[in-house]
Amino acid sequence: MKNKLDRLFNLSLQGKISSIYILTNLFVCLVNILLILGMNRMSNEMELVYRDNLKLNELLAVLDDVQNNMTDYLNAKTSDSLEKYYRSSQNYQTLVEELNDEISGSAFDRMKRNIKHMSARYLEITDQTIEAKRGRNVEKYRIRYENATQMYDYINTYINSLNNQQFKNNSANYNELAQAFRLFEMIGIAIIIIIVLMNISSIIKLVGAIISPLKTLAKSADEVAKGNFDIELLEVQSRDEIGVVTGAFNQMIISIREYIERIRHSMEVERIMKEKELLMEAHLKDAQLKYLQAQINPHFLFNTLNAGAQLAMLEDADKTYQYVQNVAEFFRYNVKKSNETVTLREEIELVDNYIYILNVRFSGEIHYEKKVDASLLEIEMPSMILQPIVENCVNHGIREMAGEGRIWLSVYQIDDTACISIRDNGVGIRQDVIEKILGGSYKDENLKTDSNGIGMDNVIARLKLFTESEDVMSIISDGADKGTEFILYLPVREREEDDV
Amino acid sequence: MNQINLKKNNYKGYMLITLMLVLIMTIAGILIFFFYINRFRIVTDANRYEHYYVMITEDAKSSLWQSAYEGAYKAGLENNSYVDLLNSSFDNNYSKEDLMRIAIASDVDGIIVAADESAEMTDLINEAAEQGIPVVTLYSDNTQSERCTFVGIGSYDLGREYGREVLEIVQDKQNSGMQVSTDSKNNVTVMTGVPTPVKVTVLVNAYTQDSGQNILCSGIQETIEKEKQDGVEIELSLVSIDDTNAFSAEEAIRDIFMENQLPDIIICLNELNTTCVYQAVVDYNKVGQVNILGYYDSETIINAIDRNVIYATISIDTIQMGKFCVDALTEYNTYGNTSQFFMADIALINKENVALYLGGEAEDEE
Numbered sequence: 128m129k130n131k132l133d134r135l136f137n138l139s140l141q142g143k144i145s146s147i148y149i150l151t152n153l154f155v156c157l158v159n160i161l162l163i164l165g166m167n168r169m170s171n172e173m174e175l176v177y178r179d180n181l182k183l184n185e186l187l188a189v190l191d192d193v194q195n196n197m198t199d200y201l202n203a204k205t206s207d208s209l210e211k212y213y214r215s216s217q218n219y220q221t222l223v224e225e226l227n228d229e230i231s232g233s234a235f236d237r238m239k240r241n242i243k244h245m246s247a248r249y250l251e252i253t254d255q256t257i258e259a260k261r262g263r264n265v266e267k268y269r270i271r272y273e274n275a276t277q278m279y280d281y282i283n284t285y286i287n288s289l290n291n292q293q294f295k296n297n298s299a300n301y302n303e304l305a306q307a308f309r310l311f312e313m314i315g316i317a318i319i320i321i322i323v324l325m326n327i328s329s330i331i332k333l334v335g336a337i338i339s340p341l342k343t344l345a346k347s348a349d350e351v352a353k354g355n356f357d358i359e360l361l362e363v364q365s366r367d368e369i370g371v372v373t374g375a376f377n378q379m380i381i382s383i384r385e386y387i388e389r390i391r392h393s394m395e396v397e398r399i400m401k402e403k404e405l406l407m408e409a410h411l412k413d414a415q416l417k418y419l420q421a422q423i424n425p426h427f428l429f430n431t432l433n434a435g436a437q438l439a440m441l442e443d444a445d446k447t448y449q450y451v452q453n454v455a456e457f458f459r460y461n462v463k464k465s466n467e468t469v470t471l472r473e474e475i476e477l478v479d480n481y482i483y484i485l486n487v488r489f490s491g492e493i494h495y496e497k498k499v500d501a502s503l504l505e506i507e508m509p510s511m512i513l514q515p516i517v518e519n520c521v522n523h524g525i526r527e528m529a530g531e532g533r534i535w536l537s538v539y540q541i542d543d544t545a546c547i548s549i550r551d552n553g554v555g556i557r558q559d560v561i562e563k564i565l566g567g568s569y570k571d572e573n574l575k576t577d578s579n580g581i582g583m584d585n586v587i588a589r590l591k592l593f594t595e596s597e598d599v600m601s602i603i604s605d606g607a608d609k610g611t612e613f614i615l616y617l618p619v620r621e622r623e624e625d626d627v
Numbered sequence: 628m629n630q631i632n633l634k635k636n637n638y639k640g641y642m643l644i645t646l647m648l649v650l651i652m653t654i655a656g657i658l659i660f661f662f663y664i665n666r667f668r669i670v671t672d673a674n675r676y677e678h679y680y681v682m683i684t685e686d687a688k689s690s691l692w693q694s695a696y697e698g699a700y701k702a703g704l705e706n707n708s709y710v711d712l713l714n715s716s717f718d719n720n721y722s723k724e725d726l727m728r729i730a731i732a733s734d735v736d737g738i739i740v741a742a743d744e745s746a747e748m749t750d751l752i753n754e755a756a757e758q759g760i761p762v763v764t765l766y767s768d769n770t771q772s773e774r775c776t777f778v779g780i781g782s783y784d785l786g787r788e789y790g791r792e793v794l795e796i797v798q799d800k801q802n803s804g805m806q807v808s809t810d811s812k813n814n815v816t817v818m819t820g821v822p823t824p825v826k827v828t829v830l831v832n833a834y835t836q837d838s839g840q841n842i843l844c845s846g847i848q849e850t851i852e853k854e855k856q857d858g859v860e861i862e863l864s865l866v867s868i869d870d871t872n873a874f875s876a877e878e879a880i881r882d883i884f885m886e887n888q889l890p891d892i893i894i895c896l897n898e899l900n901t902t903c904v905y906q907a908v909v910d911y912n913k914v915g916q917v918n919i920l921g922y923y924d925s926e927t928i929i930n931a932i933d934r935n936v937i938y939a940t941i942s943i944d945t946i947q948m949g950k951f952c953v954d955a956l957t958e959y960n961t962y963g964n965t966s967q968f969f970m971a972d973i974a975l976i977n978k979e980n981v982a983l984y985l986g987g988e989a990e991d992e993e
Contacts (some may be wrong), residue, residue, distance in 0.1 A: 161653065165660050230679040230709050236681065237711055241733035248732040288718045311660060318656055322649060329645050530859055568652050 140337065140367045147333050151326040158322050162315040167310050176297045178303065179235075182222075182439045183290045187283065188221045190246075194279045197253050200274060201260055216250055221396045223247070230560050235296075238289045242282060257487040340369050344376060356384055368381065407592040408553065414511065414585050429458045461511070468593075471547070471617075472504040474513040478536060485521060485569050493525060497536040503545045504538075508617055509589045516549050519583060524553020524611055550612040555604040566601060594618055631674060678708035680737040680956055682949075683726040683948075684764070687714035690925045691898050691945055692741075692773055695765065699739060699950025706957045710949075727751040731758060737956035738762045739778075742769035745818070761959045763952045767839055776955040778969040780943055782839040784903050786846015788975055789894050790907055792939050793811035793851060796892055796918050824860035827851075830880070830900050835869035840896060847894070864890070877903045884911045891918060898923040901940065905931045924976055924984055932981045938976035942984070947971045 138146065170251045196212035199205070226243040229238045252275045291523035298541040343361055348356050360377045432455040439447035458479040460473070475497070517534065525532030535550040556564075563569035567584040590599040594617060603612040633849045682699055684692040696712045703710040715728045721768050722731070723740065724747050730738050731754060738755055742748050742764040752772035768777040782967040795943045829847065844865065851861050868879045880903045883889070895901040901921035905928070908917050914936050921928050921940035951969035958965040976984055 158649075158653060161657060165657075230676040232674045232676070232709065234711075234716075237709065239715060240679070241716075241729070241735075244734040245729065245732040248734070277728070278732060281725070281732065284717055284719060284721075285729070291718055314656065314659075318652060321652065325645055325649060329642065332641055394658060 138367065143337050143367060144334065147330055149332060154322060154326060155319070156319060162318070164249045165311060165315070166308075170302070173308070175303065176301050177309075179293055180290055182225075182295065183286055183293070186222050187241075187286050188217075188288075189215060189222055189280060190279065190286070193219050193250070193253060194276070197272075197275065197533075201268065204260065207430065209257070213255075216253065219246065220250060225593075235289065235293055239286065242285050242289065245282050245285065249275060249282055250533055261310065274458075296473055306395070314612060333402055336388060337365075337369070337443060340364050340373060343374050344369065347376065350403060351380065351383075356380060356387065403592055403595070407589065408508050410588045410592065412591070417585075420483050425517065432458065450484070450487045453480045453487075456480050468507045468509040470504065471508055471545070472505050473485060474498065474508060474510070474539075475504070475536070477515045481517060482534065492523065492532055494531060494533040495536070496533070499536070499538040500540055503540060504618055506545050506617055510591045512586050512590060512615070513547065513549065515583070515586050516615075520549060520551040520553065520611065520613070523556070524551040526624060528608065543615045545619050547615040547617065548612055549615075550610060552610040554607075555607050555609050556611050557607075558604070561604060565600065590615065590617075641736055643874075653932055656733050660813040662921055666951065676703075676707055676709040678706070678736040678957070680739060680953065681713040681726075681730045681733070681735050682710055682739040682952070683723050683730065684711050684741045684765075685723070686899070687712055689898050691923050691943070694945035695949040695952075698946035699953050700949070701946075702950035702953035706953060708953065708957065710739070710953060714936055715774050724751060726749065727755070731760060733756050734758075735760060736875050736960065739765050739952040739956070741767055741771075742770055742772070742774070743767055744771070746771075748772070763955050765948065765952055775959050776952075776965050776967060776969060778948055778951040778955065778971065779839060780948075781970050782842040783846040785941060785973060786843040786848075787850045788941060788973070789843070790847045790850025791854065792920050792975070792977075793825075793847070793861065793894075794854055794856075796938060797855070797861065800825070800891075801859070823893065825860060825863035826888075826890040827863045827892040827894065827895070828883070829863065829894045830904070831865050831896060832870045835847050843896065856867075875990060876900060880904055880907055884913070889913065889917055891916075892920065893917060894920045895922050898928070900927055901928055901937070903990045905937055908936060929981060929984045932976060932978060933985060935978065939975055942976050944972040944974075 139233050191217035193212065196208055196215050199208035200212050223246040225390035226239040228240055228243055230237060230240065252271055256268050256271040256275050259271055286592060317421075340361070347358050347361055358380070360380065361373050363373050373627070432451050436448050437454060439445075439451055455478065460477050460480070479495075480496075485493055486495075513536075517536075520534055521532070525534070533552045535548070537548045537550075538544050539548075560569060564583050565587065567587060569584065587600055591597060596616075596618075599616055601614045601616075604610070640743060661719040680699070680703060682696055684696070687696075692712075696710070698731065699710045706893075713730060723742075727738065727740060727748070728751065730753070738760055740752070740762060742752065748769050749772040752764075752774050754768055754774075755762050762772070763773075763776045763778055764774045764779075766779050768774070768779060811942060827847075829844060831844070847862055851863065855861060866879075866883060867955075869875045876899055880900065883893075884907045893904050895904055901919070901923065902925070904919050907919070908914055919931075919937040921931070921937045924940055924942040926941050928937060932940060948969075948971040955969060957967045961965075
């Protein structure tokens, strides 16, 4: 039983509901069949009550036939009536033989027994009468006819009495049976009603039990539809379709939560990126503004210088030409590359130009040496980075010292980082100033008019944005008059190397 | 998870309970139904019996015959035989002769008949005997026939009892000093013409040629003759009561009371006459004047004795009588022979011992 119930609980939804309906219907059907059988039995019983009476009536009718046919034959002696007589006497005999022949305690049985014996005697007499008539023995058949008639009367009376008594008895029985029938009817109706009620209640209960996880599921789905993903996961109670859907729903909730988490993370990243971009742009704009403020009109200046260079060439003033050419290159770089990513080579060329110009201006005071790892020349970096640093070295380091100023530029690689070192032998920088510069809070109050206006803070900020790293520069100064070394760290990007 | 299991189990339990209830109800319903049906199937007495006897009586409804039948019936059951009172099988009233013919035609195993001395009865008894059906005559005999046994009462003894009672009544009257009425006119005189004779009337059945009745009368006569004291005159007369037609007995008895000369003592020889005389005595206000010697101990008669209307009555052991009939038939069917006579016990009931026969209520009254 328990196993079967277990199996029922593991059926599919259709199976469950179907089996409940089938089961309940079977119950009702079974009870109905039983009731119908009972009713049938009772109505049979009721028919039986009067069956005996009907039989006795038949017996009486046939007895009448026998007597009448015998009388007819005695009257007219037709062969037709004789045949009829034989037929009816045969009938009567058959009917009589069915009667009870035992001496029982039932009065009806005993009466039937007597009727049977008397009938046998009666038929004997009628046969003898017919016999005598055929033999034309007038005296005999008259006497026998009288005997037969008397016997006929007796039997008739006997059967009638039996019929009467049986009818009385049966009527009483019938009444009782009819009452029982009505009672049975009521009981039957009551049973059907009770069973139907039970069925209804069990269907409601069972279907409720089957549907209840669906309800919970619907409630949870509604919650989810309203946007609340932080609901408790549902229990899978059964292995039917609802169970499957519940499992899938749980999986879906888990997946949605995961996706939301992922999207939130990527949005966070994107926000940071955007912030960075905006910041970079802002710094660049700042740099450009300052640059433009510093340059009157680079194009005009550049063209002017070009004209100067041509003039110098015409006059065969090679040095002047060289100088003017360098100055022109320098400005052209500023015009061209101010907002682009450039290669290290270009930056170094700019530094070369700058140093040349300075040396012309300050008549070779600055000794410039460079030691460059050629393989790193093509790495990318923001423009206008090295020149401001060199300018800074010249203005703050070398300009304020006595003696020969020196600048060393070296490019080398440590692991996957390209290091660009710019060192001078100037006055050096105090440690607190270094920290201020690196922290971006140092403001050079007396920017020289011949500077191109780009401060260290701008350089460091742009480097940080470009490399997405905080560690872009270190400034080493061993103390006063011991020089300063700026080291820039740029990532060596494989892709760029491949491109080269 | 536990909760879910609990829930599941609850539903399982619910289902199980529902199932059980439905099953129990169905089974109970079926059982009740079949018990109900079977009640109608029970036949009162479905036993089978070996022999079938019928009893044919004068009057199936009188308590004497009822009681005799009861005795026979009970004795029959003991002997694995069934005794039917044939009179009650029919709705109409067949005569004893008709019933005899029916019994013979029914081929029964034995007939108990309250016979008479008529020739027709003799013929019928002989016809039955011819067919091998033993016939027992009950209470009244048919001496000429080939009946195998007569079961009755000793008529002569009964006569003697009546005789003694008559003498006792006379004795009582003398002792009480009452003057016995005299009468010169005497229509059915049998006895002497002494000056103040006590008149005794015996009511006999007119058309019944019953030898027992004659014996009984002579019993009364002889007893009175032998045992009466000197100087007592007793006049015994017989009055025929026409009993051939229904209700004629009652009319005949009323006729006696219409006449001027009433007997002092009336002796009744059957139950019906006793009841009729008793009622007539009460109706004509002759209580104490006419003494009744009754017959049989029906409730009415016993009560009448208790009220001093009937002087005495004869109690016949009818149960024993019925039993003797069946015993005789059983004996005959077993051994082919049986004794010729069976005599049932008789007892006198008068004022002294009537309490024994009264029901509990009457005793309480006293």
